[in-house]
Amino acid sequence: MxxxxxxxxxxxxxxxxxxxxxxxxxxxxxxxxxxxxxxxxxxxxxxxxxxxxxxxxxxxxxxxxxxxxxxxxxxxxxxxxxxxxxxxxxxxxxxxxxxxxxxxxxxxxxxxxxxxxxxxxxxxxxxxxxxxxxxxxMKFYRDTDTPGRCFMKKTIDQLQIEFRCCGNNGFRDWFEIQWISNRYLDFSSKEVKDRVKSNVEGRFLVDGVPFSCCNPASPRPCIQQQITNSSAHYSYDFQSEELNLWTRGCKxxxxxxxxxxxxxxxxxxxxxxxxxxxxxxxxxxxxxxxxxxxxxxxxxxxxxxxLMEKSLKDTITSMLESIKELGKLNQVATATEEEKKQEGTTVATVS
Structure with a gap:
């Protein structure tokens, strides 16, 4: 029906x-x-x-x-x-x-x-x-001299500027990695030596972020070094300076x-x-x-x-049967081709 x-x-x-x-x-x-x-x-x-x-x-x-x-x-x-x-x-x-x-x-x-x-x-x-x-x-940010990674600094800086974000989940992510290349560190300096020795993996970690994390809407010049040290900057309170850096993570x-x-x-x-x-x-x-x-x-x-000539169940059944018939036809065609090949081989052998 x-x-x-x-x-x-x-x-x-x-x-x-x-x-x-x-x-x-x-x-x-x-x-x-x-x-x-x-x-x-x-x-x-x-x-x-x-x-x-x-x-x-x-x-x-x-x-x-x-x-x-x-x-x-x-x-x-x-x-x-x-x-x-x-x-x-x-x-x-x-x-x-x-x-x-x-x-x-x-x-x-x-x-x-x-x-x-x-x-x-x-x-x-x-x-x-x-x-x-x-x-x-972010780990490769400092590898500006390494072939295949030298573009990463530019890529991340452009990303943070374009999307107004900082780090993966936030600006604190930069505190956990060495994002400054050894090329620009003075290892004769006591401060640098102390920071490297204080880290188990020998990395130079700082409470700072790249310049691209700075929020241009901040009323004061961007503070990107010693961010968590309120006494290192005049009239600065780390807890209240929300406009200084982008707080949203890039992810x-x-x-x-x-x-x-x-x-x-x-x-x-x-x-x-x-x-x-x-x-x-x-x-x-x-x-x-x-x-x-x-x-x-x-x-x-x-x-x-x-819309459908038969019920939904009958329509699906007929479609499956049609697919099976197509499969059988393909098998018959394949078998016929194999028989022809065998006949041709037999004729060639007899000749």
């Missing part, structure tokens, strides 16, 4: 075909936008790839790019079908591929929905990736930046998914209403369209 059956006359079929034609081409435009968003996100992630611990974060932009390309291809095909559907001669040429097309639409809408979910869950993966990447990047700043971007992209992809589901349902009604025309010589007669 058909599900959600609707009766169509010729005017309804024409309006449905025209509406689906417009909707499919609008979905093509949405696909182009999604493709552009995927490229933009991929570029943004690559710009800061040295501050990320792995490449798994590129799963989302790659999925967006693929969704955009698939949307353009599938909806271009759908638009062409809608344009030709009201011509019986042209429609007859499309009938053999319509079932494959509708199955492709089902797979595409499922994949698009998975991409929407990934857009909203990307923050979880990025949080761990950025935490490890930023921590390692949180980048997470907010990417999360806001991904939520916007996820909302647009969700809209695209809703449009694709609508287009798929409309195409199914158009296809079935044209197939059920009882008198092909009278195109103005009434017909019936439906």
């Amino acid at each position: 058909a599900i959600l059956k609707i009766k169509f006359n010729v005017q309804m079929r024409v309006k449905l075909a025209q509406g689906m034609w417009l909707l499919n081409w609008f979905c093509v435009l949405v696909g182009i936008v999604i493709f552009g968003m995927g490229l933009f996100l991929k570029i943004e992630l690559r710009k800061r790839s040295e501050l990320m611990d792995n490449q798994e974060s590129h799963l989302v932009p790659n999925s967006l790019i693929l969704v955009g390309l698939m949307a353009c291809a599938i909806n271009c095909f759908g638009g062409k079908f809608c344009y030709d559907s009201l011509d019986p001669a042209k429609y007859a040429r499309w009938k053999s591929v319509l079932k494959f097309y509708l199955a492709s639409c089902v797979f595409f809408t499922f994949f698009t929905f998975i991409t929407v979910v990934l857009c909203f869950l990307m923050r979880i993966d990025l949080e761990d990736t950025l935490a490890k990447g930023l921590k390692n990047g 949180q700043a980048l997470l907010n930046y990417y999360a806001n971007m991904m939520h916007s992209m996820g909302a647009l992809v969700l809209l695209g998914w809703l449009l694709e589901v609508t287009a798929m349902v409309g195409m199914q009604y158009l296809h079935t209403s044209l197939d059920s025309i009882t008198n092909p010589e009278d195109p103005e007669c009434e017909s019936e369209g439906w």
Whole structure:
């Protein structure tokens, strides 16, 4: 028994075909936008790839790019079908591929929905990736003379200035690493020797931060050395000088930046998914209403369209049987090819 059956006359079929034609081409435009968003996100992630611990974060932009390309291809095909559907001669040429097309639409809408979910869950993966990447990047901040790491100081300074952040979770993270290169330390100085000896790993640790942590909105010149020593600076109280440095960590700043971007992209992809589901349902009604025309010589007669010809359980069962039949056909074709090869070998041996 058909599900959600609707009766169509010729005017309804024409309006449905025209509406689906417009909707499919609008979905093509949405696909182009999604493709552009995927490229933009991929570029943004690559710009800061040295501050990320792995490449798994590129799963989302790659999925967006693929969704955009698939949307353009599938909806271009759908638009062409809608344009030709009201011509019986042209429609007859499309009938053999319509079932494959509708199955492709089902797979595409499922994949698009998975991409929407990934857009909203990307923050979880990025949080761990950025935490490890930023921590390692800060360790290499001082290696300005080391090949492959000499760019890290510039990268982190630009990051802290652009996003108004300091350190991984906060400016205190700089107190735990040696961010000043040995090249710029005077090891004949007693103060330097004492600081190096007082550390188990022989590092030069100070309660200071790079210049890029300074907040230009501070009413006084930036204090970036001996930050926790209130007596080292005139009229300075470490606990109350909140404007002196950026207090937000760069991990949180980048997470907010990417999360806001991904939520916007996820909302647009969700809209695209809703449009694709609508287009798929409309195409199914158009296809079935044209197939059920009882008198092909009278195109103005009434017909019936439906969402599914059988129940959901029967539809899934028939789809599985079709897949099994395709598998059997492939096995038969393979066996036939092997028999031909064996016959050819036998003939060659006899000769």
